Amino acid sequence: MPAIDDLILFTQVIEHGSFSRVAELNGITKSVVSKRISKLEKELGVQLLYRTTRKLSLTEAGEVLNRRAKNLNQVAQSAFDAITGYSESMSGHIRMSVPTISGELLLADVVSDFCNRHPGLTVDMSMDNHFVDLVADNYDLVIRTGYLEDSSLIARHIFNSRWVICASPAYLDRNGIPQTPVALSRHNCLGYTHQSTGTFDWQFSHDNRLYTHKVSGNFASNNAAALKKAVLAGNGVAYFPTCLVYDELQKGELIEILAGHVGKVVGIYAVYPFTRTPSKRIQALIEHIREGYLAMKERF
Known part of the structure; x- marks a missing residue:
């Protein structure tokens, strides 16, 4: 079976149209390039190139081989690049x-x-x-x-980030604790505008199936820290990544609600x-x- 590097050398000769140029690119002599192309032809049993003093041209067999092998150089370079980072x-x-x-x-x-x-x-x-x-x-x-x-x-x-719905104890004391997503219609839901499902389209789970339920409220923000301040101030209910409100939940400054219904991960x-x-x-x-x-x- 012909060597892969000889096939790559052949495609380079076709690309540059010159044994001298390919020899220069590879740091070898022109005669070495010529000998390796001749070796490739001998191993395949066919003539690949017509050689004249003025130019090189492909035989029919050479055209077929070039079509199939012209991407070898790119593939080989990609393979080399794939492991280069491991030694840097x-x-x-x-x-x-x-x-x-x-x-x-x-x-x-x-x-x-x-x-x-x-x-x-x-x-x-x-x-x-x-x-x-x-x-x-x-x-x-x-x-x-x-x-x-x-x-x-x-x-x-x-990693996966779990989200929670929460409100301050003061807000829940005034407005009650919703027991179902539908009950959120009676609450002021504060929206985070970077939610993938939509600012007021909150995601829930039922029987292992996800669905969205539209809520409404009088305040929305693209800044999660600002939204958390509004919730801590007792102004409404919000849907947050757990990491954002973890400390407040642990301290009891915020209360998680609808835990059995929340489906956002x-x-x-x-x-x-x-x-x-x-x-x-x-x-x-x-x-x-x-x-x-x-x-x-x-x-x-």
């Missing part, structure tokens, strides 16, 4: 984007700890709830919640471009972030 040093710069809630509650500590463990690394972490354009905005890594629709990206699942993903094999430092950072979430799993 843990140094360089990483540009990443994370959601504001996770960034403030967990990722700022986790990522800065990662930098301290690897002195040659620097990280620029921006916090944004919108799904940024990784390629156009030149991000190496993005942490996001929800579902991935862009097939040009790769997402690695890190959101995946947390590390996302990077499909065409870019993650380097060793990116893979290490993703794993460090995953461990950070697992260490605080009771809060999520």
Whole structure:
């Protein structure tokens, strides 16, 4: 069976139309290129090229082989690139984007700890709830919640975030505790505009099936911290990621309601471009972030 590198050399000769140019690209002599093409022809038992002093042209067999083998060089380079990251040093710069809630509650500590463990690394972490354009905005890594629709990206699942519905004791004393999602129609439901299901389309579960129920209220915000302040002030009921209100629930400053009906669990993903094999430092950072979430799993 012919050597793969001889097939790649053959496709390079066709691409550049010159033995001399291919010899220069590969750091070998022109005669070596010619001998390897001749060797390939001998092994296949067919002539692949017509050689003249002025140009090279393909035989019919050469055309067939070139059509089938012209992607070999790209495939081989992709395979080499896939393992290059494993031998690189843990140094360089990483540009990443994370959601504001996770960034403030967990990722700022986790990522800065990662930098301290690897002195040659620097990280620029921006916090944004919108799904940024990784390629156009030149991000190496993005942490996001929800579902991935862009097939040009790769997402690695890190963790699941459970959501809760809660209100302050004062609000519940004044308005009563709703026992069913339908009963929320009598309550002031405060909306988080970054909910994937919609600001006032809250997700519930019944008989292991998810459904949404529309609620209403007099206040909504794209800032979860501001919304939490409104709930703590006794102004209504809200649907939050558990991590955002974990401490307040433990202290009794907020009360979880409708626990048996809540069905919202959101995946947390590390996302990077499909065409870019993650380097060793990116893979290490993703794993460090995953461990950070697992260490605080009771809060999520």
